[in-house]
Amino acid sequence: MASSVERTNDLVREYLIYRGFTSTLKHLDSEIKVDKKKGFRVDKIIDQLQQLIQNYDLTGLKDYWGYLEGRLFSRLEDIYRPTVNKLWTSLYRLYIIHTDYLKNPEKTQEFFQKQALELQGQVEWHDWFVLPFVPVPEQNPNFLPYFSRQWADTFLVSLHNFLSVLFQCMHIQTLLLPRHHICLL
Structure with missing residues (x-):
């Protein structure tokens, strides 16, 4: 997919040069x-998401995910909606863990x-609203798994794999045309 985009970019450049x-x-x-799609290079998209988290840029993170949602995820069949929602939840959790892990309680409270x-009505977030008040959350059984490097790595690999399969199933024309559903199977 990335090579298709690069070839298209080269053709457009060639045309623009030809026309002056x-x-x-x-x-x-x-x-x-x-480019927010990062040339459909999954590693660059993951890097961008991680950079937004490391910079405590919650607004940028939401905007970037919203862009991916509107341009990519909204084109998927409805059976993939739970997967996209779980990835979004995990991305938010990665952000929270980053703020708390680095002992930045202001950013954790700002997030909540x-x-x-948006989150108070979602069952998977009920336990998380107490996180700012837990003295040592990395030792609390509810949060312990999320403070491990293994959890973060597993999530990022899952997101990477999901995006990779999505891009492999899409054609460049799919992204340029009006919405229609894409099946990943």
Whole structure:
């Protein structure tokens, strides 16, 4: 998939050069540098998500996931909605663990303040609202698994695999055309 995108980019560049649209070519190159889809390279998408978490950029994380949701996940068949939701939940949890693990309680509390309305009705989040008040959450049985490097690595591999399969099943035209459902099987 990435090679298709790169070939398409090269063709567009060639056309712009042929037509003499040098300023448009400059804009294309600058847009490609900040491309949210990262040229459909899963490793770059994962890196971007991790960077947003490391920078405590909750708004950026939500916006980027929203972009992936609108451009990719919304095209999937409904049977994949629970998987996408679980990945989103795990991404939020990775963010929270990062804020708490580095002992940044302000960012942990900010997360729950900003996300309270969205998450309070979801059963999988009920136990998590007490996290800011647990003295040593990495020793609490409810949170212990999430503070392990193994959990974070497993989640990131799962997300990577999901995106890889998604991109392998999609064609470049699929992403450019109006929405239709994609089956990953």
